[in-house]
Amino acid sequence: MSTPERPAADTPDAQPHLAAAPEPGGPAPDRLPAGAGPARLAVRKTYKLYVGGAFPRSESGRCYPVTGAHGGHLANAALASRKDARDAVVAARAAFAGWAGRTAYNRGQILYRVAEMMEGRRAQYAAEIAEADGIAADHADRLVCAAVDRWVHYAGWPDKIAQVVGGANPVSGPYFNLSTPEPTGVVAVLAPQRAPLLGLVSVIAPVIATGNTCVVVAAERAPLPALTLAEALAVSDLPGGVVNILTGRTAEIAPHLAAHADVNGLDLTGAAPEEAAELERAAAGTLKRVLRPRPDEDWTADPGLARMTAFLETKTVWHPVGR
Amino acid sequence: MTDTAPPPGAAAPSPLPPDAAVSNAALRALLHGLPGVDEVGVQARAADLATRSVKTTAKARAIDLAISMVDLTTLEGADTPGKVRALCAKAVRPDPADRAVPSVAAVCVYPDLARTAADALAGSGVAVASVATAFPSGRAPLEAKLADTRRAVADGAAEIDMVIDRGAFLAGDYRAVYDQILAVKEACGPAHLKVILETGELATYDNVRRASWLAIHAGADFIKTSTGKVAPAATLPVTLIMLEAVRDHHAATGRRVGVKPAGGIRTTKDALRNLVLVNEVAGPGWLDPAHFRLGASSLLNDLLMQRTRLSTGSYPGPDYYTLD
Secondary structure, three states, X not given: OOOOOOOOOOOHHHOHHHHOOOOOOOOOOOOOOOOOOOOOOOOOOOOOOEEOOEOOOOOOOOEEEEEOOOOOEEEEXXXXXXXXXXXXXXXXXXXXXXXXXXXXXXXXXXXXXXHHHHHOOHHHHHHXXXXXXXXXXXXXXXXXXXXXXXXXXXXXXXXXXXXXXXXXXXOOOOEEEEEEEEEOOEEEEEXXXXXXXXXXXXXXXXXXXXXXXXXXXXXXXXXXXXXXXXXXXXXXXXXXXXXXXXXXXXXXXXXXXXXXXXXXXXXXXXXXXXXXXXXXXXXXXXXXXXXXXXXXXXXOOOOOOHHHHOXXXXXXXXXXXXX | OOOOOXXXXXXXXXXXXXXXXXXXXXXXXXXXXXXXXXXXXXXHHHHXXXXXXXXXXXXXXXXXXXXXXXXXXXXXOOOOHHHHHHHHHHHHOOOOOOOOOOXXXXXXXXXXXXXXXXXXXXXXOOEEEEEEOOOOOOOOOHHHHHHXXXXXXXXXXXXXXXXXXXXXXXOOOHHHHHHHHHHHHHHHOOOEEEEEOOXXXXXXXXXXXXXXXXXXXXXXXXXXXXXXXXXXXXXXXXXXXXXXXXXXXXXXXXXXXXXXOEOOOOOHHHHHHHHHHHHHHHOHHHOOOOOEOEEEOOHHHHHHHHHHHHHHOOXXXXXXXXXX
16 A cells, blocks of 8 residues: 555654654654655555465465556456465465364354454555445445454354354253254355455354364455455454465366365355356265355345355254253 | 585494494494584485475375375274274275375384284285384383284284384494394394484484484394384484485495485375485485385375376365364
């Protein structure tokens, strides 16, 4: 993000060599007045992947240009390869036991913390989706608010989903029969190509709220909000590897994730309609849970439970009644 | 010295008569007359060779070679006859879905389970290897070590993995180590003897080179890096130094001693790096299960997964392989 004007008061006391010889009356507040020095060089951000809690470059060394809605160049994003997808699955698998083993209440707390971190970056998200989608600033801000609210919505679910979809089943015998939902495992998520932030949040949060870990392929056209979301995830107590974000060609990475035997679920939301059937066929080879894309998905509507229950298994235990 | 050139005169000493009484002074003169190891050089050479890229058809052949070199190992206090039998079944046919996968070289167990393994592997061509001599510490009277060895051989072990007395070696009592290896070699009878140096406890690369020469001169058929109970276990520089020792011994005497890195080799990449090291340091003559082994347990599943990856094109998952 480039800032046209830079506040001047944030430097003098932070630099020891400037503060070495204090003036009798203390340092002058405006020792480096704005505009006095030479023009400032742009500090551009290198957009990288988010894998295992770290921000690596693509192992392939490739990147691709990301353009805004009006065709202007925004940044270069990493072009992830199948080996990046492989590494991301390894990271997600390693994180699964720890994440699923946390108490539901603790997962909810951590998800709420993510929402807190996103709230502090609202302006950055709004600017990014305004550039990516070519929408007005106030519209972008409303979408960001909806995305943060969506995350808060799912932060409430981890310790409630078991009561809603699990329970004590009525049986005609001297035993209890209890069903509880359990996470499916590692879920590969193809993020929606539209709605780069609200849609992204709406597919990631339900998957991890219930204890799954995920490998997300960000929207090919607008990956930058996903990488900024990764920066919020990285500072919000979410263990590394629970969410892994890849940027690149969905059509290149998705077949490898769909056929990967260590991936347990596949969310095809962002798959191109003509490719979804082939991906579902590949996923069937290892009996993955698959969530099919819905072309008319309305991201502003009440999300319901469908995205959480799609990646849950039901464990039922029988227990004799005590006397 | 450079790591590839044969060492000068001192490194190829005249073989000691194996049955003559050898004095500590003579062994000390021999071992301390070996050229010192260039620590930085050997690490750089090992790291350089580790960057070799082995892909596609070469990788497929290397994976099959590595599978045929595995000493499939279970050395836990919790080992049961059932677990050993399951491991033996896996050793004979590592991937039940694919008969083209070769058998491993041997199954390595504690001596009390050698009979179980021998029964399970009878007629399969897979050897039974047994650790002996108070593995892993080696802290027992010589009589106990020899009894341990004889019993394992009688129970069907074709290969014995002994540990050297690291305490005696580090104290400079090379004669004691030498005599013990000779005695165990005699107790082995027809069985092959692998001598475990436990390089993680030898402290320096110079000691690794000395221990290698000591074990070779005492009649070891194989020299093995580690028990797997001490970290670090089989590192590439240590394996490189041991490969140099067997290469130089072969050049001087014509006898080909094998090398077995064991412990810490878990991935296909680790295994392929070891094979590159063997080819580049000792030579292709060692690229054979008779002269190079990989002591491992979890490595085999990773080799099978990489094999599946090459043959099917999709990434495999551990859910589809045995837990052992």
